[in-house]
Amino acid sequence: MRNRFASTFYELGAEDPRLVIVVADISPAGSIAKFREDFPNRFINTGVAEQVMIGLCAGMAQRGLRPFAYTIATFSVFRPYEMIRDDLCYQDLPVTVVGIGGGVTYSTLGGTHHAMEDVALMTSLPNMSVIAPCDPAETAAATRWLATQNQHPAYLRLGKAGEPDLTSNAVDPFVIGKLRRIREGKGTAFLAYGPVVKMALDLADLVGVQTGLPATVASAHTIKPLDADGIASILCSHDRVVVIEEHVSHGGLGSRVKEIAWDSRASCDLRCFSLRDEFIHFYGSHEELLAEHGLGVPQMSAALGLQRSHASHIDRA
Amino acid sequence: MQNSFDVKLAQRRCRAYRRRILEISQKVTALHVAPAFSCMEIVDVIYHAFMRRAENGWFDDAFIMSKGHGVMTQYVILEDLGVLPAEQLNSYCTPSGKLGAHPDLGNPGIEASTGSLGHGLSIAAGMAYADRLQGFDRKTFVVLGDGEMQEGSIWEAVMMAPNLKLDNLVAFLDFNDYQGLGRTTETHPHFLPMSEKLCSFGWEAVDVDGHDSAALVDAVQNRTGERPLFLTCRTVKGKGVSYMIDAPIWHYRSPNKQEYEQALAELEDVESVSA
Numbered sequence: 095m096r097n098r099f100a101s102t103f104y105e106l107g108a109e110d111p112r113l114v115i116v117v118a119d120i121s122p123a124g125s126i127a128k129f130r131e132d133f134p135n136r137f138i139n140t141g142v143a144e145q146v147m148i149g150l151c152a153g154m155a156q157r158g159l160r161p162f163a164y165t166i167a168t169f170s171v172f173r174p175y176e177m178i179r180d181d182l183c184y185q186d187l188p189v190t191v192v193g194i195g196g197g198v199t200y201s202t203l204g205g206t207h208h209a210m211e212d213v214a215l216m217t218s219l220p221n222m223s224v225i226a227p228c229d230p231a232e233t234a235a236a237t238r239w240l241a242t243q244n245q246h247p248a249y250l251r252l253g254k255a256g257e258p259d260l261t262s263n264a265v266d267p268f269v270i271g272k273l274r275r276i277r278e279g280k281g282t283a284f285l286a287y288g289p290v291v292k293m294a295l296d297l298a299d300l301v302g303v304q305t306g307l308p309a310t311v312a313s314a315h316t317i318k319p320l321d322a323d324g325i326a327s328i329l330c331s332h333d334r335v336v337v338i339e340e341h342v343s344h345g346g347l348g349s350r351v352k353e354i355a356w357d358s359r360a361s362c363d364l365r366c367f368s369l370r371d372e373f374i375h376f377y378g379s380h381e382e383l384l385a386e387h388g389l390g391v392p393q394m395s396a397a398l399g400l401q402r403s404h405a406s407h408i409d410r411a
Numbered sequence: 412m413q414n415s416f417d418v419k420l421a422q423r424r425c426r427a428y429r430r431r432i433l434e435i436s437q438k439v440t441a442l443h444v445a446p447a448f449s450c451m452e453i454v455d456v457i458y459h460a461f462m463r464r465a466e467n468g469w470f471d472d473a474f475i476m477s478k479g480h481g482v483m484t485q486y487v488i489l490e491d492l493g494v495l496p497a498e499q500l501n502s503y504c505t506p507s508g509k510l511g512a513h514p515d516l517g518n519p520g521i522e523a524s525t526g527s528l529g530h531g532l533s534i535a536a537g538m539a540y541a542d543r544l545q546g547f548d549r550k551t552f553v554v555l556g557d558g559e560m561q562e563g564s565i566w567e568a569v570m571m572a573p574n575l576k577l578d579n580l581v582a583f584l585d586f587n588d589y590q591g592l593g594r595t596t597e598t599h600p601h602f603l604p605m606s607e608k609l610c611s612f613g614w615e616a617v618d619v620d621g622h623d624s625a626a627l628v629d630a631v632q633n634r635t636g637e638r639p640l641f642l643t644c645r646t647v648k649g650k651g652v653s654y655m656i657d658a659p660i661w662h663y664r665s666p667n668k669q670e671y672e673q674a675l676a677e678l679e680d681v682e683s684v685s686a
Contacts, residue, residue, distance in 0.1 A: 114544075135544055138575070146533045146567035153537020156522070157545065161537075176527060177564070181534060184524050185516045 095252045095289075096194050098230035100125035102237040103162065107133060113241055114154055116140060118147045118165040120194070144174040151189040152181035160188055160241060166200070167193025167209035167251060171216060182247040183219045189247050190240045191216075196226060196251035196288060197340030198369065201383035205373040209251075214345025216249040217318040224318040225270070226251040228291035229260040232315055235268040243270075253289040254380075260291055261313065271316050273324030279308035283328045286338040287314045287347060290384070294338050296391045300400040314347055322354050329360035336365045336398065340389065343368040367394055416460045421624040424459070425451045426678050428487045429651045431500075433674050435483070436665040439504045443512065445649035445661035447483040449587040449621070450554055453644055454484045456627040457552045457583070458492065469494060472549055473538055475523045477531020478556030478585060479513035480663075486510060489520040529562025531555065532582060536572045539580040539639075553582045558590030561599065572639040573613030580639040581631060585621060587648035589659060609641040621646035652677055 104125035107113040114136045115126065121139070130137040140147045144165060151161035163170060170193045171178070182189050193209060200207040216224045223246060227233040233252060240248055261268070265275040276291070282301045284294035291313050298309035310332060314320070329335055329351070337348040348366030355364055369387045376386045384390060395401070429448055436442045454476075463471040476485050486503070489495035495510075495518070502508025509518055513526030523534050535553040542549045559565060572580055584605065588595050596602050609616035615637070619630045621644030634640050648662075649655025652674040666674055 138540075140567065140571055143567035143570065145529075145564035146536070146571050149530060149533020149564065149568065150537035150540065150571065152523075153534040153539070154541040155537075156534070157538050157541030157547070159541050159544070177530065177533070180524065180527050181530055 095227065095230055095233045095257050096122040096255050097124050098233045099192065099237050099250075099252060100129075102234045103241070104129045106238065106241045107136065110160070110241065111136070112158060112160045114138065114159050114161045116147050116151055116161055116163050118142060118144045118163075118169060120165040120169075122164070122194070144169050145177050148174040148177035148189075148191070149181055152177070152185060152187055155187035155189045156185070162190045162192055162240075164192040165194070166207060167196045167212050168207055171209060171212045171249070175215060178216075178222075178247070179219055183221045186221045186246055188245050190244070190250055191248070192250045192252065194252050195254055197253075197290075198383045198387070199254045199380055201380045202377045204377070205375070208373075210342050210369050211345070212249070212251065213317055213339075213341045213347075217345065219247075221246050222318065223248040223270075223316070224251065225249070225316055226287040227315050228286070228288055228313045229257055231259060231261050232268055232313065236270070236315065239270050251288065257289045258292065260295060264313075268315070271319050271321060273321040273328070274313045274315060275310060276313055277308065277311040279310040281305060281307040281309065281332060282334045282336065283310035283312065283332040284336045284338060285312050285314050285325065285328065285347065285351060287317060288340055290338050290340045290389065293389065293391055293394065294336070297336070297338075297394055297398065297400065300391075300395050304401055317347060317350075320347075320350055322357075325351055325354045326358035326360070329355050329358055329362055329364070332362050334363040334365070336367070338367045338389065338394070339369075340384065341369055342371055344371070365398065367397075416456075416625065416628045418625045421452070421455055421459065424491070425455050425624075426651070428455065428484065428491070430675060430678055431487045431490070432483050433666065433671055433678075435500060435503055437668075437671055438501075440665055441512075441663055442504075442665050443480040443483060443663055444665065445655045445658075446478065446481050446556070446585075446587070448650045448652065448655065449646040449648045450478070450481045450583075450585040451484055451650065452622045452624050453554060453583045453585060453627060453646070454481075454488055456624050457554070458488050460628045461550065461552065461631065469520065473522050473535070473551040475525065475531045475535045475551070475553045476514050477525055477535070477553050478528065478559055479525035481554060481556070481585065482512070482514045485514065485520070494520040528556065528559040529564040532565055532568035532572075535580060535582070536568050536575065536577055539572075539577045540575050542579060543577070550579050550581060553580070555582055555584050556590075557584060557586045557588065557595045557602070560584065560602070560605070569609065569612050569614070577639045578637055582639070582641045583621075584641065584643045585646050586643050587646045589648045589662070591662070593659065605643045606641070609643075614639050614641045616641040616643065618643045618645065620644070622650055
């Protein structure tokens with residue numbers, strides 16, 4: 095995802111002199127390194143200083159530039175949160191804050207590097223949009239929209255690198271603010287955002303094997319403004335809706351979907367899987383840490399009453 | 412920049428501005444009078460000696476009141492310059508008005524929403540950098556408070572501005588030596604020397620009397636101009652009204668009728684003596 099962000103940013107930045115990237119001692123390699131070489135005045139490294147990273151972006155946006163602030167999600171959101179609130183949101187400026195390693199991507203780096211609450215914090219801010227693509231293609235589309243059309247502060251929540259393509263055969267196109275159906279089915283629907291959409295697809299396969307009915311899978315890439323109508327439509331047209339998110343339950347997609355379910359008088363079963371409300375001192379792979387939080391295909395399929403035995407051939411296609 | 416800055420005229424203006432602030436203070440229960448008075452000459456010099464007027468009546472240069480609680484000073488000057496309508500100032504902090512106790516971007520002449528301390532210098536640096544990148548001939552002026560200098564974000568910006576070679580950025584520190592719970596130099600005994608600290612970070616930095624308009628003008632005009640400029644301006648909180656000086660309560664209190672009359676009399680007296 096970060097590589098596709100970088101290559102897309104380079105491509106757009108080569109054309110648009112308003113695009114500037116401000117990083118805080120963390121930078122995607124590859125295309126951003128080339129951007130730094132080709133456009134040294136539009137690459138700023140503040141060092142280990144995230145507050146000035148946001149403040150600089152605010153001032154530049156007020157002068158007509160389109161800055162992107164970039165570092166690890168915990169440091170792009172938590173450390174300079176008041177600058178994001180006051181400088182970007184209160185002043186309603188078109189600055190994109192990029193958080194790399196959203197969720198528990200940086201599993202072995204420990205809790206200081208786990209952005210488990212970033213979506214709740216960022217979606218609670220007036221004027222802020224929150225976008226969490228599920229794969230490299232969605233990352234490119236989101237970056238393009240943020241660089242060319244967005245007029246307000248935005249948070250782009252990315253994974254790391256090496257995420258698989260999930261959307262090349264998607265039913266719907268990528269449209270900011272719209273729920274995107276990747277697969278159209280009936281009976282059961284999965285709603286997710288970010289790289290864990292992969293788990294939703296795997297679980298949907300299990301549902302298909304067990305019930306004979308293909309399940310719906312949708313990428314809720316725009317968490318704010320959330321497509322409430324699209325979600326209500328899913329809730330009212332399926333018997334069971336499952337939300338999967340790499341985020342704590344408070345203030346995440348699951349809690350929003352529950353609100354929408356109440357407002358739309360939905361009668362489906364609703365099941366939400368999220369990160370646990372605790373700091374887990376566990377040092378394993380990203381997948382292993384997600385499993386510790388209960389976000390693994392085996393645990394979720396068991397919780398949903400699906401038969402795990404059919405899953406083995408589906409994994410890692 | 413104007414070489415012929417009229418100091419006597421500046422003194423008269425600043426007395427009139429202080430009287431106007433006192434006048435407004437009689438309409439609301441709380442107003443940051445003393446912190447506005449300490450930066451009066453500084454902001455007056457910024458607007459009257461350095462800020463170039465744009466064709467639309469606004470400004471080609473930028474000013475950010477990073478110590479947002481000093482904004483009353485900016486309001487009365489913007490009113491005097493015809494940027495801010497008098498009716499807006501008369502409806503300060505009321506439901507029918509648009510002006511609050513801290514600057515709000517979108518109001519005439521306001522370049523940044525401040526109030527939370529430690530934000531203005533980074534924003535100003537971003538503006539100054541963008542101006543240079545786009546070839547705009549514009550300077551950015553910032554007024555900082557001394558309590559504000561304790562924010563870590565200020566020092567992040569202090570480190571960045573020379574890296575970015577922002578010779579179009581000028582920061583004025585309103586060093587009135589008071590903050591919420593007492594004297595700044597007692598809260599932080601090593602607060603001074605300040606200019607040396609800034610110099611060591613790559614700024615051009617000098618000390619100046621923050622109530623001496625001529626000295627303020629000279630300090631900016633005599634700069635070498637290759638680095639961002641930082642002026643540590645020694646000021647007196649509540650300057651102009653005897654009972655407000657060294658009395659922390661006036662950080663956030665409006666004078667009663669009797670106090671108001673006394674303050675006006677003191678400001679009038681000064682005028683007749685120096686006239």
